[in-house]
Amino acid sequence: MDTVEKLLDATERRIRxxxxxxxxxxxxxxxxxxxxxxxxxxxxxxEDLGKAVVERYSKRFFEALDNAPDPLAAYCDVFxxxxxxxxxxxxxGVLGAETRGIPDDVAAEVKRxxxxxxxxxxxxxxxxxxxxxxxxxxxxxxxxAQSLDDYSIFDRVRAELLSKAAQ
Amino acid sequence: MDTVEKLLDATERRIRxxxxxxxxxxxxxxxxxxxxxxxxxxxxxxEDLGKAVVERYSKRFFEALDNAPDPLAAYCDVFxxxxxxxxxxxxxGVLGAETRGIPDDVAAEVKRxxxxxxxxxxxxxxxxxxxxxxxxxxxxxxxxAQSLDDYSIFDRVRAELLSKAAQ
DNA sequence: ACCTGTCTATCTATCAGTAGATAGACAAGA
DNA sequence: TCTTGTCTATCTACTGATAGATAGACAGGT
Numbered sequence: 001m002d003t004v005e006k007l008l009d010a011t012e013r014r015i016r017x018x019x020x021x022x023x024x025x026x027x028x029x030x031x032x033x034x035x036x037x038x039x040x041x042x043x044x045x046x047e048d049l050g051k052a053v054v055e056r057y058s059k060r061f062f063e064a065l066d067n068a069p070d071p072l073a074a075y076c077d078v079f080x081x082x083x084x085x086x087x088x089x090x091x092x093g094v095l096g097a098e099t100r101g102i103p104d105d106v107a108a109e110v111k112r113x114x115x116x117x118x119x120x121x122x123x124x125x126x127x128x129x130x131x132x133x134x135x136x137x138x139x140x141x142x143x144x145a146q147s148l149d150d151y152s153i154f155d156r157v158r159a160e161l162l163s164k165a166a167q
Numbered sequence: 168m169d170t171v172e173k174l175l176d177a178t179e180r181r182i183r184x185x186x187x188x189x190x191x192x193x194x195x196x197x198x199x200x201x202x203x204x205x206x207x208x209x210x211x212x213x214e215d216l217g218k219a220v221v222e223r224y225s226k227r228f229f230e231a232l233d234n235a236p237d238p239l240a241a242y243c244d245v246f247x248x249x250x251x252x253x254x255x256x257x258x259x260g261v262l263g264a265e266t267r268g269i270p271d272d273v274a275a276e277v278k279r280x281x282x283x284x285x286x287x288x289x290x291x292x293x294x295x296x297x298x299x300x301x302x303x304x305x306x307x308x309x310x311x312a313q314s315l316d317d318y319s320i321f322d323r324v325r326a327e328l329l330s331k332a333a334q
Numbered sequence: 335a336c337c338t339g340t341c342t343a344t345c346t347a348t349c350a351g352t353a354g355a356t357a358g359a360c361a362a363g364a
Numbered sequence: 365t366c367t368t369g370t371c372t373a374t375c376t377a378c379t380g381a382t383a384g385a386t387a388g389a390c391a392g393g394t
């Protein structure tokens with residue numbers, strides 16, 4: 001795996017666990033066994049790195065939704081994997097909470113992620129109210145599950161969403 | 168108003184807008200027209216300040232819920248005021264997203280806030296599934312509304328919650 | 335086969351700025 | 365006189381960022 005990919009991995013993990021401001025070039029460099037100047041070679045400014053991470057995250061997110069037989073269940077699955085497999089919350093959930101404290105172009109990319117999510121959900125669920133509810137509750141449920149260090153609130157949100165949709 | 172109260176106000180606003188790591192003793196001191204050493208006099212460590220802010224926020228939050236005739240509507244109102252009047256998201260929503268990157272005792276206070284919320288909601292709504300849904304969707308809706316710079320997703324979440332409850 | 339130039343990826347060294355934190359002096363008021 | 369709150373001055377550690385150098389790979393022309 002090349003250095004750029006390793007940097008994106010490390011940055012995504014660190015932002016999702018600690019927030020944008022808790023990521024430093026030196027920590028990233030130490031993790032990869034290189035110097036911080038070499039990180040700057042690949043991503044001149046921190047916001048370039050941040051933007052690239054969000055772009056990759058968003059791309060992978062929607063790829064995972066392609067060709068799903070049951071859209072809402074698939075959508076919940078993507079969030080559940082993000083939470084339980086990666087042991088971290090949604091990248092854009094973290095960055096959205098910091099919106100005003102991060103560079104404008106990173107915030108713009110996060111905004112786009114949410115717009116795309118709402119569009120996808122509205123398209124597949126047929127109703128923008130249900131779309132708003134699904135996105136909001138899954139994002140909120142992840143964040144609270146992390147704070148409580150207990151996934152059960154997320155599981156309850158998922159169950160409620162799927163049962164209400166079945167009505 | 169005394170210095171401590173002013174410090175709590177400024178810190179709460181700054182955390183809610185930019186996150187825990189974007190608050191510095193110097194910025195707080197500049198805002199109040201004092202020196203950073205004086206901030207340390209009132210709150211020796213940053214985590215003392217952070218903990219005090221969460222405690223005050225939580226106390227005020229539940230006071231605003233006292234004696235509400237319609238619990239769910241009152242609950243939504245508290246969140247809506249926080250979002251629209253303060254033009255910021257929930258303090259604990261921001262800190263919850265940063266959980267692993269903030270001092271343990273601040274994270275513990277945030278965790279307690281969410282536990283108390285779930286207990287209050289379960290008590291007043293009668294069902295823990297509905298409680299999980301209300302808390303998660305309102306927290307998530309605030310965060311996404313901030314990122315989109317558009318309150319309508321929050322309004323939709325509120326409307327969905329109240330209409331589903333009426334069924 | 336041998337230069338020549340260019341590119342990639344890293345290095346060392348350093349910058350100005352800021353972080354949280356502390357010691358000790360000072361002034362006002364009870 | 366003692367407490368309270370502020371100050372000046374300083375510390376160590378770290379931040380993102382840049383300059384300049386270097387080793388090695390690669391391609392083109394001779």
